[in-house]
Amino acid sequence: MNFLLQPLTLVTFFPLLGVLALVFINGEQKNTIRWTALGTALVTFVISLWAFFFSGQFNPANGDLQLVAKYDWIMVAGWNIRYYIAADGLSVMLILLTTFLTPIAILSTWKAVEDRVKDFMMFFLMLEVGMLGVFVAQDLFLFYIFWEFTLVPMYFLIGIWGGPNRLYAAVKFFLYTMAGSILMLLAILWLGVNQGTFSVPDLVAKGGIPVDIQFWLFWAFTAAFAIKVPMWPLHSWLPDAHVEAPTAGSVILAGVLLKMGTYGFLRFNLPLFPEAAVAAAPTIATLAVIGILYGAAVSYSQKDVKKLVAYSSVSHLGFVMLGMFALNSQGIQGAILQMINHGLSTGALFLLVGMIYEQTHTREIKVYGGLWKITPVFGTLMLIVALSSMGLPGLNGFVGEFTILLGAFGSVAYGSYWYAMLSAIGVILAAIYILYMFQKMFLGPAGEITHHHEIKDLNLREIITLLPLLVFIFWIGLYPAPFFNLMAPAVEKLLIPFQAVLMAAH
Amino acid sequence: MIPLSWYLFLSAALFCIGLYGVLARKNAIAILLGVELMLNAVNINLVAFWRYLDPTQMGGQVFAIIVFAVAAAEVAVGLSLVISIYRTRGTVVADELDMMKW
């Protein structure tokens, strides 16, 4: 009983109860299924809130791992694999983001999915379990299980309920991600067997991995995470996956799944391989800057609005990587905050695009136009979210970008202002493609779609779906201090070994 | 007492006659008769051994009774099978029942 009531275990596995409940509901009773899934997701969210804020077991001022659950699992023949989950300032916001976005995504897909609703919701809840598991796992083996576990529901979500080219996109997504993961598996095995344990905190404490081996291990892990982030040039699965995925799938893909990659860097690459991280920082920064500029440039030329947003994700996450490998407090805090911001803003963008797609079944930008006259609420919300994505001060995107720029500018690991300078150009480009999208769809003369379709403005359910995201967009933009306070001590703790390493390297 | 071996010869002879009946008779019912003969030969064998070697033990008698029961059941089933075959095929000549031929 104790095992089940442990907060993080409860949070991670509660959606399975939802899945179990869904097994017994007849597939014809779609509304019951939807409400059950939504209820499960909401309860999971409430549990996560309780675990972090009201249970008294989590103290953000303490930078260590908390809410620990550690049990021996497979301890044979020298393999020490444990069921080891915990959370700290680095992961708390990501866990909350996951439990926050899942009910929103489920709510958004109320009318969008009409056949095989039961299977859809079951996959979705299983996906949530996988995602939460990734963020709480502290044992490499357990982490790998959860990591791979998220691939399967996502594959089905894209492959069954997706757009016309869904099979190509689903297979590409699955194989690409798995290819990287295999390399990571090799590295995990080496670590577990050689160092005698698979638990990350123990590995970090033990240290002592020779630098040349660190190099290989670092890049093996990077292979998996870089594909997930996605970093240029390993990004090409993302546009296809996003375009073909159903709305809820896109929201959760952009909102949470991509963060698994960046989180992986933060949780594993940096603490386990500090010397390699310092050495690799300029390379990662270069790739990040290329990603920022490239993603923005390609976004501008897109005709399909979902693809535009997908490429913009490449650009935004380039900023995150830039901040993270600056290896200073501002850079990493900015990176984590920007992860959350991206989840909120891009999630909202996909929601909005999905809402109009439900009515018109096209995503081509040029057939829209003049939407603001017909759907002013939709237009206004889209404007706010677009501005947030673009980094307008006063909204959440600016706080993250600015902090990352400060971090990148003064970074010892980078040693050059140029990364920050070049990435600032990405800020201009972001304005270009976002405003272009807004202009073409909302202002101007009515396009074919606006003329021929009776497009209705957002209904209550859709507004309720978006409202929580907007609240956070404004909150983080205007008063970010509480969010920073949640992660600062953990980031400081993460950076301690780097002081010495950076001294030595420079 | 007559020696045990005379009973054994008797049962062996009966068994061989039964075997001959099974192998060489044309009529299916005659084959069943041959099978009955073999079973009874076995019974004689069992009882003889029982009587001559260890009369106090129950085993021999019990075994014989079981053989009776089995033989009766087997005859019942066998005869009903033969009747069924006769009804469908119209014959009980063993050589004509070769549907399992290659």
Next chain:
Amino acid sequence: MATETLIWLVPLPPLLAFFLIVLFTNKSKALSHSIAVGAAFLSWLAAMLIFAAALGREHLGEDPFTSQINWLPTGDTFLKIGVMIDPLSAVVLFFVGWTVLMIFLYSVGYHNFGQPAGDHDHKGLPPHGATVTDEHGHKHTVLSIEPMYSRFFAFIGLFAFGMYTLVVSDNLLTLFVGWEIMGLCSYLLIGFWFAKPSARAAAIKAFMTTRVGDVFMLMGVAYLYSMTGTLSYRAIFYNEEVLHHLATTAAPLFGMSAAGLIGLLLFIGTVGKSAQWPLHIWLPDAMEGPTPVSAMIHAATMVSAGVYMVIRIFPLFTADWDHHSLTTTMSIIAFIGAFTAIFAATIAVAQNDIKKVLAYSTISQLGFMIAALGMGAYIAAAFHLVTHAFFKALLFLGSGSVIHGMEHGVMHTGDHHVDPQDMWNMGGLRKKMPITFWTFLIGGFALSGFPLVTAGFWSKDEILADAFAHGHWAILATLSIAALMTAFYTMRQITLTFFGEPRTKEAEHAHETPWTMTTPLVVLSVFAIGYGWLGIPEHFPGLGGIVPNWFHEFVGGTLIHHPEAVAFHWEPLAISLVVAFGGLGLGWVVYKDVKAGQPDPLEKPLGPLYPFLKNKWYFDEFYTYYVVGPMTWVSEVFTFQWMDRGVIDGIIHSVAQLAPAIGSFLRNWFDKPVVNELIGDGSAAVFQWLGHQLRFIQTGRLQAYLISAVATFLVVGAALYYFGF
């Protein structure tokens, strides 16, 4: 309440107005404008109270009104944000308060409040007129009310919020926040009539161009932060050690000091925001917005914000100035300012749209201010900033009044092909619109620097005096010529619009605009005349010394070291008089007898230069061809088609094709022939043959089977018996 609290509250009423209008009062026009004007009034009131308090405090520069809160935790300290009113922000707050209030009031009349809704008006297009029937049964077309009336007030409310935030801010971060919010509002307001393609294009152009500048500014801010760990004005610009440290650290580029490079990067933000060459292209197109917007953006607030920022960072880029020769950064600033001044003036001469002339004149005057700052003339630049805000706002609002009057005429005649903004269609309006005429005249004279009675004279003269006194001959010459052209095109504008005889029927039927529009004109003209007397140099012949040079004393306190007053020389005064009278006179002479249908008298003498000037030196075409074109190519062709689809996806697809290729190779060359055929089919064939041979055993006859069973039993039994187990 304490002044500090009041300062925090200054930006709030317009923000509140924005939200109230957007969320609640959208449908009611009267309520919306009341909320907006009321909010502008409250901010004005607060601004005036603060200004009064600022006047009363001794040594405001050393001891400004400040208040901070913690905002962004960075490591173990906080990035604080707050408000501050020192002498510079006090005078800026003063003019912002007045101009914003006047513009808000003006907008009520400009958007035809009280008029009926138009016959064919759509949201997104300018109003087109409504037909009314009077008591005699005659039908008249009159001006109709703007369909998106409330939305306008919401947006200018947000705009005012942005500007106030920028002015009261005490650090570069919130300045940047206000800066960007104004950028957003300029996009929304320039593109207000969003159904017009030209308006949409202009909005994007404005946003993009200023964004380019903003990014460099952001880099400057990040650089500054990385060197000093703070963005607060007091901690940087009023702090000798920090300035010294920045001045003596070398920057990685161009051999400048860190102070110089940061100053330059921040200045580039102003190049964008204040439409200096080469990022000036957005401002003339921004005339697509309604006239109050032009007044707001281009006079009162946004472009002034750019100059304000440069004035604010003055200590930074002059940190390594030895007061003799200009540093690299200062030279660049001065060059851009002076060049812009003359460049824009030349274009203004050839423009026919009344608003476009003013637009270029704004660019030119901002160039004056920037040039002044580049030379180190702190007070002169600040002075000109304030006076310019007043008279330029006056001129823009006046031009709006003229356009309104012309539109009355257009409604009357019903000929919608006549452009009410083209000066060639005007003429003789001084009789039809007297208030507009006199106020516009005052504004125009102020712009030209008409001696003594206009504020523009005093501020412009100070800039020229400073250039002369410090021996910057090139700049002096450039600015003088620009001033001459300024007076010329201004008088050209006034003559064409107001003097002579009406050149079209529409001009004949023009009449004066309502009080909501003329009152702000009158108020602003008071400042356009009077404000100059606050800054009379001490040694000015005759008038100097009667009234102390309050402006110099007051604003000079903003800097750590009070700037010295420039010694009086009669040469720059002479130049000022000559260019002012000369330009005005020339403009009057050339244009006073222009009749309808005549071409511009300048066309023939200027020859091929005329179209060059009229088409803005073809800069827009240059940018489209050399900047936008390549960018679009890079985006569409290079990155998307070649790199992403071609190279990256090509590699992925090749890998993806490699697997099936290997697969099919293995299948066709190993799997099928060897495993399938040889081993699989082969073994099957053997057994098949075997079976074929043995099948004869299966007779189907029971007795045959039994016989073979018995035979086998005997054989095997014998074998086992004889050969053991």
